[in-house]
Amino acid sequence: MLDTLPPLGLQRVKVIALAVTDLHRANQFYGQQLGLPPAFEGEEPVGWWLDSVILMLKPDWAVPTHRPNPRVTLATEHAPATQDALRARGIVIADEVQPYGAFYVGSFLDSEGNKLWFCSPVAA
Numbered sequence: 851m852l853d854t855l856p857p858l859g860l861q862r863v864k865v866i867a868l869a870v871t872d873l874h875r876a877n878q879f880y881g882q883q884l885g886l887p888p889a890f891e892g893e894e895p896v897g898w899w900l901d902s903v904i905l906m907l908k909p910d911w912a913v914p915t916h917r918p919n920p921r922v923t924l925a926t927e928h929a930p931a932t933q934d935a936l937r938a939r940g941i942v943i944a945d946e947v948q949p950y951g952a953f954y955v956g957s958f959l960d961s962e963g964n965k966l967w968f969c970s971p972v973a974a
Contacts, residue, residue, distance in 0.1 A: 856935040859927030864969060865897070865904045867921035869912035876907045891952065923967040929954035932968055 870876040880886050886898035886905065897906035912919060926932040933947045936958050944965050947956035949972055957967045 855938050856931070858935045858939075859932050859970075860968070861925045861927065863903050863922060864925035865906050865921070865923035865967070866900070867906040867908045867911070867923070869914045869919065870907045870909050871914060873907055873909045876909075880905065880907070894951075921965075921967060923955075923969055926968045926970045929956055929968055929970040932956075932970070933958075 880898045888895055889897045889899045889904040897904045929947045933956050942959040944959050945957040947954050952972055953969045955969045957965050
Protein backbone atom coordinates (compact mmCIF):
# COMPACT_ATOMS: atom_id res chain seq x y z
CA MET A 851 0.00 0.00 0.00
CA LEU A 852 2.82 2.46 0.83
CA ASP A 853 4.23 2.12 -2.69
CA THR A 854 1.11 3.84 -4.06
CA LEU A 855 1.32 6.82 -1.70
CA PRO A 856 3.34 9.95 -2.47
CA PRO A 857 6.76 10.12 -0.78
CA LEU A 858 6.98 12.21 2.40
CA GLY A 859 10.38 13.73 1.57
CA LEU A 860 11.56 13.57 5.20
CA GLN A 861 15.33 14.05 5.40
CA ARG A 862 16.62 14.56 8.95
CA VAL A 863 15.99 16.25 12.28
CA LYS A 864 16.66 19.96 11.71
CA VAL A 865 15.66 21.66 14.97
CA ILE A 866 15.07 20.72 18.59
CA ALA A 867 13.41 23.59 20.47
CA LEU A 868 13.54 23.82 24.25
CA ALA A 869 11.41 26.00 26.50
CA VAL A 870 13.38 28.54 28.56
CA THR A 871 12.32 31.14 31.12
CA ASP A 872 15.37 33.43 30.79
CA LEU A 873 16.70 33.59 27.24
CA HIS A 874 19.82 35.57 28.16
CA ARG A 875 20.78 33.11 30.90
CA ALA A 876 20.04 30.12 28.64
CA ASN A 877 22.14 31.58 25.80
CA GLN A 878 25.06 32.06 28.20
CA PHE A 879 24.70 28.46 29.37
CA TYR A 880 24.66 26.91 25.89
CA GLY A 881 27.21 29.28 24.38
CA GLN A 882 29.67 29.76 27.24
CA GLN A 883 29.24 26.84 29.62
CA LEU A 884 28.64 24.16 27.00
CA GLY A 885 30.69 25.91 24.32
CA LEU A 886 28.26 25.24 21.48
CA PRO A 887 28.79 27.23 18.28
CA PRO A 888 26.01 29.70 17.36
CA ALA A 889 23.60 28.77 14.57
CA PHE A 890 22.42 31.36 12.06
CA GLU A 891 19.85 31.37 9.29
CA GLY A 892 21.12 34.16 7.09
CA GLU A 893 22.21 36.92 9.45
CA GLU A 894 19.74 36.01 12.21
CA PRO A 895 20.96 34.01 15.24
CA VAL A 896 18.52 31.13 15.75
CA GLY A 897 20.18 28.95 18.39
CA TRP A 898 23.15 26.66 18.87
CA TRP A 899 24.62 23.88 16.74
CA LEU A 900 24.58 20.27 17.96
CA ASP A 901 26.38 18.63 15.03
CA SER A 902 23.93 19.29 12.16
CA VAL A 903 20.91 19.94 14.42
CA ILE A 904 19.95 23.41 15.69
CA LEU A 905 19.11 23.66 19.38
CA MET A 906 16.60 26.54 19.48
CA LEU A 907 15.70 28.23 22.78
CA LYS A 908 12.09 29.40 23.04
CA PRO A 909 11.07 31.80 25.84
CA ASP A 910 7.37 32.03 26.71
CA TRP A 911 6.67 29.05 24.46
CA ALA A 912 6.13 26.32 27.05
CA VAL A 913 7.06 25.65 30.66
CA PRO A 914 10.55 24.17 31.12
CA THR A 915 10.45 20.79 32.84
CA HIS A 916 12.86 18.03 33.83
CA ARG A 917 10.70 15.66 31.82
CA PRO A 918 11.41 15.44 28.09
CA ASN A 919 9.47 18.10 26.16
CA PRO A 920 11.53 19.18 23.13
CA ARG A 921 10.04 20.44 19.92
CA VAL A 922 11.41 18.34 17.08
CA THR A 923 11.44 19.77 13.55
CA LEU A 924 12.13 17.52 10.57
CA ALA A 925 13.67 18.93 7.40
CA THR A 926 11.74 17.98 4.26
CA GLU A 927 12.26 18.40 0.55
CA HIS A 928 9.14 20.58 0.20
CA ALA A 929 6.83 21.09 3.20
CA PRO A 930 3.62 21.70 1.19
CA ALA A 931 4.15 18.40 -0.66
CA THR A 932 4.96 16.64 2.61
CA GLN A 933 1.70 17.93 4.10
CA ASP A 934 -0.23 16.51 1.13
CA ALA A 935 1.57 13.16 1.48
CA LEU A 936 0.86 13.03 5.22
CA ARG A 937 -2.84 13.66 4.58
CA ALA A 938 -2.86 10.93 1.94
CA ARG A 939 -1.67 8.54 4.67
CA GLY A 940 -4.48 9.61 7.01
CA ILE A 941 -2.13 11.51 9.33
CA VAL A 942 -3.60 14.44 11.26
CA ILE A 943 -2.16 17.86 10.35
CA ALA A 944 -1.96 19.91 13.55
CA ASP A 945 -0.67 23.15 12.00
CA GLU A 946 -1.16 23.91 8.32
CA VAL A 947 2.02 24.68 6.39
CA GLN A 948 2.67 28.42 6.31
CA PRO A 949 5.64 30.62 5.49
CA TYR A 950 7.68 31.53 8.56
CA GLY A 951 10.59 33.73 7.54
CA ALA A 952 12.52 31.89 4.84
CA PHE A 953 10.82 28.54 5.60
CA TYR A 954 7.55 26.72 5.15
CA VAL A 955 6.60 25.24 8.53
CA GLY A 956 3.81 22.87 9.53
CA SER A 957 3.15 20.08 12.03
CA PHE A 958 1.42 16.74 12.36
CA LEU A 959 0.40 14.46 15.21
CA ASP A 960 1.84 11.03 15.83
CA SER A 961 -0.28 8.12 17.08
CA GLU A 962 0.10 9.32 20.69
CA GLY A 963 -0.79 12.95 20.07
CA ASN A 964 2.81 14.20 20.03
CA LYS A 965 3.29 17.10 17.68
CA LEU A 966 6.13 16.81 15.17
CA TRP A 967 7.06 19.83 13.07
CA PHE A 968 8.42 19.82 9.52
CA CYS A 969 9.91 22.52 7.35
CA SER A 970 11.58 23.35 4.06
CA PRO A 971 13.02 26.50 2.55
CA VAL A 972 10.35 28.64 0.86
CA ALA A 973 12.52 28.75 -2.26
CA ALA A 974 12.50 24.92 -2.59
